[in-house]
Amino acid sequence: MKIGVLALQGAFIEHIRILQQLGVSSPLPIRLPAQFKGLDGLIIPGGESSTLLKLMHSFEMFNVLRELILKGFPIWGTCAGLIVMGKTSSNNDEATLAVMDIAVKRNAFGRQIDSFETDLDIPILGASPFKAVFIRAPAITKAGAKVEVLAKLSDGTIIAARQEKMLATAFHPELSNDFRVHQYFISEFITK
Numbered sequence: 001m002k003i004g005v006l007a008l009q010g011a012f013i014e015h016i017r018i019l020q021q022l023g024v025s026s027p028l029p030i031r032l033p034a035q036f037k038g039l040d041g042l043i044i045p046g047g048e049s050s051t052l053l054k055l056m057h058s059f060e061m062f063n064v065l066r067e068l069i070l071k072g073f074p075i076w077g078t079c080a081g082l083i084v085m086g087k088t089s090s091n092n093d094e095a096t097l098a099v100m101d102i103a104v105k106r107n108a109f110g111r112q113i114d115s116f117e118t119d120l121d122i123p124i125l126g127a128s129p130f131k132a133v134f135i136r137a138p139a140i141t142k143a144g145a146k147v148e149v150l151a152k153l154s155d156g157t158i159i160a161a162r163q164e165k166m167l168a169t170a171f172h173p174e175l176s177n178d179f180r181v182h183q184y185f186i187s188e189f190i191t192k
Helices: 012-021 049-058 062-070 080-085 180-190
Strands: 003-006 028-030 041-044 075-078 086-090 100-105 116-120 130-134 139-143 148-152 158-163 166-169
Touching: 003 012, 012 180, 041 080, 041 180, 049 062, 049 080, 075 080, 080 086, 080 100, 080 166, 100 158, 100 166, 166 180
Parallel strands: 003 028, 003 041, 041 075, 075 166, 086 100
Antiparallel strands: 100 139, 116 130, 139 158, 148 158, 158 166
């Protein structure tokens, strides 16, 4: 199994470390479009969405990746990665990949100082709560008919969803010692 992590900017090293701990042999940092060849899936990490999108264009990855995803290539976007995948995004000057039928609000919870951690009920992960880290996090403001909502905050804000072979989380599972979201991505999107 070959899983790549987009390594242009953001928290890619943390994802790679978790994948290694879960027994994924040689998770690959992806910096060029040719590196998509032979991958079984890709993680777009948290970081700064505008920067990620600009770099994806600079390295000529944007259209290649979009076409792969539309053909069913498994992908998971965390925080900024969720923004990059969404069909629409408020407060964003850059065009997104627009592959997942969700509307996204950037910095939905405020600035860096408003970052927080909370225990989430995510039924697909079992009964135990998941300690989630939100850093200048987005929120999903609208989910299309084909989108399955996986988790919400207590106020109803959508913060995790899936659509076909696409997974999106507004929080940073790579900053947790709980590897269940990574395990879910591997078992439900890569090996299934």
